[in-house]
Structures are given as structure tokens and as C-alpha cells.
Amino acid sequence: MAKQISELKLGILGGGQLGRMLIQEAINYNLTTLVLDPDPDAPCKHIANKFECGSITDFDTVYNFGKKADIITIEIEKVNIEALEALEKEGKLVFPQSRVIRLIQDKGVQKQFFKENDIPTAPFQLVSSKNDLSNGNFSFPYILKQRKDGYDGKGVMKINNLADVDHAFESPSLIEELIDFDKEIAVIVARNANGDMKTFPMVEMEFNAEANLVEFLISPSTYPEDLQDKADKIALNIASALNITGILAVEMFVTRDGDILVNELAPRPHNSGHQTIEGNYVSQFEQHLRAIFNLPLGDTRSINNAIMINLLGEKGHDGLARYENLEKVMGIDGVYIHLYGKKYTKPFRKMGHVTIVDQNREKAIEKARYVQHTLKVVS
Amino acid sequence: MAKQISELKLGILGGGQLGRMLIQEAINYNLTTLVLDPDPDAPCKHIANKFECGSITDFDTVYNFGKKADIITIEIEKVNIEALEALEKEGKLVFPQSRVIRLIQDKGVQKQFFKENDIPTAPFQLVSSKNDLSNGNFSFPYILKQRKDGYDGKGVMKINNLADVDHAFESPSLIEELIDFDKEIAVIVARNANGDMKTFPMVEMEFNAEANLVEFLISPSTYPEDLQDKADKIALNIASALNITGILAVEMFVTRDGDILVNELAPRPHNSGHQTIEGNYVSQFEQHLRAIFNLPLGDTRSINNAIMINLLGEKGHDGLARYENLEKVMGIDGVYIHLYGKKYTKPFRKMGHVTIVDQNREKAIEKARYVQHTLKVVS
Numbered sequence: 178m179a180k181q182i183s184e185l186k187l188g189i190l191g192g193g194q195l196g197r198m199l200i201q202e203a204i205n206y207n208l209t210t211l212v213l214d215p216d217p218d219a220p221c222k223h224i225a226n227k228f229e230c231g232s233i234t235d236f237d238t239v240y241n242f243g244k245k246a247d248i249i250t251i252e253i254e255k256v257n258i259e260a261l262e263a264l265e266k267e268g269k270l271v272f273p274q275s276r277v278i279r280l281i282q283d284k285g286v287q288k289q290f291f292k293e294n295d296i297p298t299a300p301f302q303l304v305s306s307k308n309d310l311s312n313g314n315f316s317f318p319y320i321l322k323q324r325k326d327g328y329d330g331k332g333v334m335k336i337n338n339l340a341d342v343d344h345a346f347e348s349p350s351l352i353e354e355l356i357d358f359d360k361e362i363a364v365i366v367a368r369n370a371n372g373d374m375k376t377f378p379m380v381e382m383e384f385n386a387e388a389n390l391v392e393f394l395i396s397p398s399t400y401p402e403d404l405q406d407k408a409d410k411i412a413l414n415i416a417s418a419l420n421i422t423g424i425l426a427v428e429m430f431v432t433r434d435g436d437i438l439v440n441e442l443a444p445r446p447h448n449s450g451h452q453t454i455e456g457n458y459v460s461q462f463e464q465h466l467r468a469i470f471n472l473p474l475g476d477t478r479s480i481n482n483a484i485m486i487n488l489l490g491e492k493g494h495d496g497l498a499r500y501e502n503l504e505k506v507m508g509i510d511g512v513y514i515h516l517y518g519k520k521y522t523k524p525f526r527k528m529g530h531v532t533i534v535d536q537n538r539e540k541a542i543e544k545a546r547y548v549q550h551t552l553k554v555v556s
Numbered sequence: 557m558a559k560q561i562s563e564l565k566l567g568i569l570g571g572g573q574l575g576r577m578l579i580q581e582a583i584n585y586n587l588t589t590l591v592l593d594p595d596p597d598a599p600c601k602h603i604a605n606k607f608e609c610g611s612i613t614d615f616d617t618v619y620n621f622g623k624k625a626d627i628i629t630i631e632i633e634k635v636n637i638e639a640l641e642a643l644e645k646e647g648k649l650v651f652p653q654s655r656v657i658r659l660i661q662d663k664g665v666q667k668q669f670f671k672e673n674d675i676p677t678a679p680f681q682l683v684s685s686k687n688d689l690s691n692g693n694f695s696f697p698y699i700l701k702q703r704k705d706g707y708d709g710k711g712v713m714k715i716n717n718l719a720d721v722d723h724a725f726e727s728p729s730l731i732e733e734l735i736d737f738d739k740e741i742a743v744i745v746a747r748n749a750n751g752d753m754k755t756f757p758m759v760e761m762e763f764n765a766e767a768n769l770v771e772f773l774i775s776p777s778t779y780p781e782d783l784q785d786k787a788d789k790i791a792l793n794i795a796s797a798l799n800i801t802g803i804l805a806v807e808m809f810v811t812r813d814g815d816i817l818v819n820e821l822a823p824r825p826h827n828s829g830h831q832t833i834e835g836n837y838v839s840q841f842e843q844h845l846r847a848i849f850n851l852p853l854g855d856t857r858s859i860n861n862a863i864m865i866n867l868l869g870e871k872g873h874d875g876l877a878r879y880e881n882l883e884k885v886m887g888i889d890g891v892y893i894h895l896y897g898k899k900y901t902k903p904f905r906k907m908g909h910v911t912i913v914d915q916n917r918e919k920a921i922e923k924a925r926y927v928q929h930t931l932k933v934v935s
Contacts (some may be wrong), residue, residue: 181879181880181882181883183877183878183879183895184878185883197583201580201583204580204603204897205577205892205893205894205895206893206895207895207897223603223604223605224583224602224603225602226602458913467886472883472886473883473886473887474884475889476889476890480859481859498562499560499562499563500560500562503560503561503562504560504851504852507846507850507851507852507854510837510854510855511685511837511855512667513584514584514585515561515584516584516585516586517586519588527885534837544920548679549935
């Protein structure tokens, strides 16, 4: 008799907030969770069945950790791929597959994948070092992205002129045409091993320019239906072309001309899907579990308008975290607090998020603006 | 500066499913949870910050456990009250208060409290042993209830005739007139230390006659509004009269004449509120946290029709639990699985619950009936 989800062990590489929210859903299925993270106080520490402190980029550590699990997943892409390949060869289930993580880890390979599969994306060129830039025939301004290890705005810069080139990355990078976009949007798609796929309704994002983090997200979008359908189809095409098992966040731009261009992918639960916990019938975290355990995918429809705001550490505050005006915002109906179990705050650190739900979209936005200006993470 | 919820330690007496679901909500507030339970494999074991295996009825164990927490709560009434009183005297916050737990622990005292406070309840009489019964002037049939330690149908029997009296309890009990009721209903009310109160919409229950457990619960009720208002007022009156801090479940009967009679109270999250997790804007578990930490109470409105069914161990199955047809029911939209982390099943053991949510009430009921007949806990 095949083992069922309540009898299996899920190994999670990374013990941050994404792992934490995944475990919060896993509890309902009696799933045994093992977590590997280098931070001895990682957000998952106290809620995983077993928490192991160790490197997620070291072959031996990842390999030995993976041996103890039945299924292995990730909450961050920067993991040791060779260890995952070795585990797959021995018959362990790794979802998303090591092949998919390897492709997405490298933004250059990701862009080439878009090109080869007719996925609309901004024109780009690979560069191997900053020397290429000064000799190049690229017209300013453009975007320079490190191919590997960039996250939350790190590893991305705008190059306006030759002087900026001096400060450019030395590592393999890519340059991309600067897109004059109307808004950033995202569609999260899930695919299980049976090949069933489901997308969540498209969402709109606003970024904090200074921190370059998603700061304000609204679901569902109010773009015309045909544009939403287009975004939906792109996400489905990518998931199919990748043959991914698991959840995939597809970040896109809507250009001023109404075109959609894919920005980048994340093969795991993503910041652009946090509002699904309260805003949709199934959350992105539960959907990821359903996908990797090859269970029927859940109902992705929106229940309500939902706004998500990230709770970032205030500038000038470094130390034991306190949540200023927490009580005040908890007095507003439809405000859901999610703190990530991080003891210490620092400027722009993601300390939690808040989802604001209301049947009236304008009211939801109004409440969200209030929460954004009221609730502060200080030390 | 007063400490806030993310800096406090909550001690929970009892580590069963109610504690587990309470912790699932507490995670979002970075609350540190300490749990005491005699079962080394209690459902809370892996998700509490600290799990302690020990007796919840032993003075020293409860007292020493309570010393480590800032606020102490319960998930079961059968705890050592003297230890809680000692902790309160030393300035620890115990919510619900030891005084309230003591009153509710004894169904005889509970009934007297109803009488003194003009709370409608079935006529009753206290009896000190079964001798009282044979000499009594009570007309058959009637209900006999042990004053202490009854739960989930244990400690309750119907006495039809003198022969039944032979099998009656020897311990202090009460007899109650047999109520010819239309339905059992419940209202959950929360009260914080500020005295703010909020009720959840009234729900209707169906019992499994054999196991005497709630088996099927529907929210919200479709009784006329004036009857719902009456039930709501009764719950508020009881919470006020008790001066309780925390959540209180008020179980009631609707008689064939349309009267409401209070059956009994539970000063903690209760089986009749599990559907609030998905069915209402705030869940009973989060509301209990809000109440005991003196935070603003959440929005109790229903989002959707929600049916809750308990997942009881099948008759004839004793051993490692398996969930038959889990995948099948997960394929239905709006079906939410909650397994309680219990490794072993036995007949009628509460192994989990399922909530079924649908905008159409009839559809929700139809789906719930299907789940009830399809999903089985076997060994």
C-alpha cells in the first residue's frame, strides 16, 4: 500500500518565512517536516518536527539531510544542486526537480529558456564581466543583473552612463532593456506529477523603490480580462515547458503598450502569493504541498479582495524587534498579522506581513494604507 | 514599556487538538508557547516552543509549569485548580480565571449558577449517590450526569426505569428533566479583560448517538433571527455574569416549543467552533488569544456556509492510523482537512475534523454528507 501524506517525511531546504508558512499548512496533514537552515534561530526552528542547523549549499550536508526525507523541497533557490541530483539518482523525490532549480538559479539560462520557448521577455544579452560593458554597444540606460545569487533587489542595478559601469558587478551578468512598465504583476501556477495545473488569479504589485521589495500587493487584479487571460496562459505555458512539479511564481511586467513581458521565475512559494492564505480558497502553501505530494490541486478562486503588505524593519532600528501599534491595527476588521518569528530587526529585513481583506476593494486599499503607515517594526 | 504578545510566554495546560489549533494561530504572533500534557506524544508536542510531559492534575507539576509562563490558559477543564489559584495569588495571569474553571468543572455548581442568574436551563436536582435515586421522587425517563470529569458523552446516561438505576454512577451527580428538543445549538462568546465581548453566529449541531459526540455542525444557523438573538443574548449574559476572560462555548437546546435552554459551558475553544477557522473572519482560536492577551476582539462574521464534521476512528480499528479516501475528498473544492497529529486510532477517537465551505448551503451539506461517508480513519 502506498504511503500517504500523513506517513511521509518532507525535507525542506531553508528554514525562513516561506518554510514556516509551508509548515503551518503541513500541520493539518500530520506531515512530518525536517528543516535544514544555517541560522540556528531560523523561523522554522520551533515548528518543524526536526530542525537541523547546517549549510544548504554544502554537498555533504544537503545530501545527508535529504537521505532522511521521503520528499525534498526548497524555500530558496540557492541550494546545492549536485546533492539534489545525487538524491534524485537514488530515487528520492525532489520537487521542484533539481533540473528546474538549476535553470532558474541562473538568470541568464532563465532568459534563454524564455527565448527558446517563445515566452515574451525584455531583450537581453549575456555579459561575462564588466569589461564587456565598456566595450559594448548597449544604449544607456539599461538594467544589469547578476546571473546568480541575486534576491530581494540585490544583484540588480540600473546603468545610466559610463560612470555607473565602474560600479558594475564583476561576475557573469546579463543586461536587459529598460522596460517602461505600467505595473508589475504575478501569476502563481501549480503543477502536480499527474500534470494537472491550476493558476491563482493574477495580482498587482507595488515595490518599495528604496528597498526594491514588494511592499504592497493587491488581489485580484482589475486589469481587463483579456490581459489577465494572457498572463494566465503565459504562466501555464512556462509550467508546461518546465515540466515542473510544485508551485511556480511568474513575475511579469505590463508595459505601457499593454504587452506582457516575463521578468523572472521562482519555483517555490513566493512573496506575491502570501495574500492567498486569507484571500483565496486554497493558499499557495497548501497548493505547493498538494502539488509535490501529487494530490488534487485546490480551488484557487479569490474569496475576497486581499491586500498584502510586507512588514519591513524600520530604517535606523537594529536589535530586538517590537511591533509598534500592533494593537491599533488589530482593532480593524479583516486585518491578519503574520510575524515570522525573527527575534532581531534590521533596516528592510522582512519581519512579517499583513493581509487586509474586505468585500469592498476601495475600503481594503484604505485600510492597507493605514496599516502601512501605522504598524512599524522597531527595536 | 509593557511587554507585547510577541515577547510573552503562554503556558497551555493540555496538549491535545485544541491546544494544537491554538498554537497554529499563535505562530502568527511570534508567541512563545509552553505545553504541559501527560501524553508524551500529545498533538502539540512538535509545534510548541517547549513541550513538557507531566500531569495537569498534580499541584506541584502545574504550579512549577505555570511559574515559567507569563499567561496560563487551558484546553481542558480537568486541571489542578489549587495550583492555578496559587499562581494567581503570585500575580500570574490565568485565563480563564481559576474561579471560572472551578465553577464549570462541577456541573452541579454550573446548574446552580444558571439558576441564580436566571439563565434558562432544564429543571434539575443534585444527588450525592445512587441511593438518592431509588428513594427519589423523579419520574422516568430522566438524564443522569456525573458532576465532575464527564466529557465527550462520558459521565452522562439516560435513566428509563428502576433497572437502569442499578447501573447509575456512584459519584455526586445531578438529574435533569429529559428535554424534548428540536436541535442542539451553540454560541461561542469571547470577553477580554477590558470587558469587550463578541459572539460568533449561532451554529446547529447533530450528534452521533452511539458515540455521543458532535458529528456534524452547520454554520450559520437558519433558525429565525429572533431565536438567534435570544441565544446570542444568553451567551453574553453568561459571559458577563462569569466575568470570564477568554472564550466561552455555550451549548444549548432549542425545545420543540421554541424555547432555549442552556445545556452546559466550556471555558475554552470548543468543538462547536472548529468551523470558524475557514468559515469566519476570525477563528475561535485566534479570538481566544485576543481575549486573554487583552487585544481587540476580531470580526466574528461568517464568510461562507461552513459544515464541520469530526473524523472519528472507525469501529473495529485499533492501531497506526490511515486516512482512507483522503485523496478523493481533497479533490472536492472547499474541503479543508485538519488532522490532529495522533499516531494511533481507536474506535470513536477524535482523529481530526473536516470543514466544508460553500456559498450554497445545500451544496455544502451535500458535500459534507459525501465526505462523512467517504473519508474513514482506519488502521
